[in-house]
Amino acid sequence: MSSKIWVWKKVPGIVGRCNDVIYSRPKTPPSQDLLLYFGGDVQDIQENMEQHSDSKKYIEWNLQNTAHILSTNFPKKHIIVIRPSRIYVTMHALFSCFDNFVPGNEYGIPSYLPTHNGLKHLHELVKSCLDHIKTCSGSEDPSLFSIEKIKLTLMGFSKGCVVLNQLLHEFHYYQRKSKPDVEINNFTKLIESIWWLDGGHAGTKDTWITDKSILESFAKLRINVHVHVTPYQVQDSSRPWNREEENRFSTTLKNIGVPIKRELHFTDKPRSLLLHFNVIKAVGNCTQ
Numbered sequence: 314m315s316s317k318i319w320v321w322k323k324v325p326g327i328v329g330r331c332n333d334v335i336y337s338r339p340k341t342p343p344s345q346d347l348l349l350y351f352g353g354d355v356q357d358i359q360e361n362m363e364q365h366s367d368s369k370k371y372i373e374w375n376l377q378n379t380a381h382i383l384s385t386n387f388p389k390k391h392i393i394v395i396r397p398s399r400i401y402v403t404m405h406a407l408f409s410c411f412d413n414f415v416p417g418n419e420y421g422i423p424s425y426l427p428t429h430n431g432l433k434h435l436h437e438l439v440k441s442c443l444d445h446i447k448t449c450s451g452s453e454d455p456s457l458f459s460i461e462k463i464k465l466t467l468m469g470f471s472k473g474c475v476v477l478n479q480l481l482h483e484f485h486y487y488q489r490k491s492k493p494d495v496e497i498n499n500f501t502k503l504i505e506s507i508w509w510l511d512g513g514h515a516g517t518k519d520t521w522i523t524d525k526s527i528l529e530s531f532a533k534l535r536i537n538v539h540v541h542v543t544p545y546q547v548q549d550s551s552r553p554w555n556r557e558e559e560n561r562f563s564t565t566l567k568n569i570g571v572p573i574k575r576e577l578h579f580t581d582k583p584r585s586l587l588l589h590f591n592v593i594k595a596v597g598n599c600t601q
Contacts, residue, residue, distance in 0.1 A: 318377045319449065320358065324441045326434035330413040333358070333396040334442060337380040338449065340388035345457075346464045347439070348390040350383060352376060353471025353590075354408050354421075354514075357400055361407070368407050374590050383468075386597035390466065393442055397421070408515075409472045415479035422516040423475040427486040431479050436500045439465070460500075467507045470593055471546075474512030474520075481522050485530040506537035511592050513546045513555055520546075521558035528565050538566055538573040539599070541592050544584035547577070574599070 319336040326332065335358070339346075355368050359375035362368040376394050383392045399410040401419055410421035414431040417423045443458040450457075469477040487497050512520055522528065540563050547556040566573045578595050579588045 318380050321445055324438060326413065326438040326441065327430060330434050332398055332413060332438060335376045335380045335394035335396065336445065337384040337392040339391055340384060344389050344391065345462050346390045348383060348387050348392050348466040348468060350379065350392065350394045351411060351469045351473030351476045352379060352394065352409060353473055354406060356409065357407055358396065365402070365407060367405050371590065379593060382593055391446060411476050414476045420515050421472060422514055423479065423519060425479055425482050425519060428483050429479060431476065432483045432497055436497065463503055465504045467504060468510065469512065470510040471512065471589065472514050474509050475514055477507055477509060478522050481527050481531050484534060485527045488530045488533065501534060504536050506539060508539040508596065510541050510596065511543050511546045511589055518554055520555050521562035523558055523561040525565060529569055532569045532571045538571055540573065540575040541578060541596055543578050543589050543592050544580065545586060545589035548584055
C-alpha cells in the first residue's frame with residue numbers, strides 16, 4: 314500500500330472543538346485497527362517546525378514523519394496523529410497544548426478535571442476520521458470502518474501523555490455516574506491498549522497519575538498498558554517527581570492486576586533529548 318501521508322484540517326469532534334489530523338493508512342491491510350497518537354512539545358507539522366530556529370533542529374520528529382515511523386512500527390494499524398489544537402510559540406520552543414482534551418495554562422501544563430469532555434471529543438473525532446478514511450479507501454461498503462467494529466490503541470509521547478492522564482480521570486468519572494453513559498461506555502470498550510512513552514511536561518507535578526482510586530477504576534476496564542521511559546525523564550535529578558510518580562503509577566497498576574509492560578530504554582547511554590525522541594522508534598521492537 315501507499316505510504317502517502319494525509320493532513321486533514323479542522324476535523325470536527327464535539328461542538329466547538331476540532332483538531333488537525335495526520336493520517337497514514339496500514340501497510341498490511343485489511344485492517345480496522347486504529348492507533349491514535351498525541352505528540353510532545355516541539356512536534357508539529359513539518360512546515361511549521363522548519364520556520365522555528367529551535368524546532369527545526371528536531372525536524373525528523375515532525376508529525377508527518379512520526380506518522381510514517383508509527384506506520385512502520387505498527388504496519389497493521391491506521392495511524393491517526395492528532396495535532397494539538399493550540400501551539401504556544403516562544404523564541405526557544407513550541408509548546409503543544411491539547412486544550413480540546415485537557416485544560417491547562419498557556420504552556421499546556423495540565424490542570425486535570427473529573428471531566429473535560431475529552432472522551433466525548435475523542436469519540437466524535439474518531440467518527441469523523443473514519444469518514445475521511447472511507448473516502449481515502451474509496452470503500453462503498455457501509456459496514457467498513459463502522460465505529461462498532463474498530464479496535465483502538467492510544468499512544469502519548471512526552472507532553473502528549475497529559476491527554477491519556479485526563480482520560481484516566483474521565484474513565485473514573487463515568488464509572489461513578491449514577492446513570493451510565495452507554496455511548497461512552499461502548500466507546501471505551503473499543504480501547505485495547507494504551508501506551509505512555511516517556512511522559513513529561515514543564516510543570517512540577519502530575520506527570521503521571523498516582524491517585525489509587527482513579528487507577529482502580531481504570532483497572533476494571535482491562536486495557537493493556539505499555540510504559541516506555543528513558544533516562545531523559547525518569548533519571549533527571551532536577552525533576553525527581555517524574556521518577557517518583559512513574560514508579561508509583563507503574564507499581565500500583567501492577568499490584569492491582571492491570572496487564573502492564575514497562576521498559577526503560579537506553580540505560581547504557583547518557584540521558585539526552587535525542588534519545589527521548591528515539592523512544593518513538595524503539596517501541597517498534599516491542600510490538601510483536
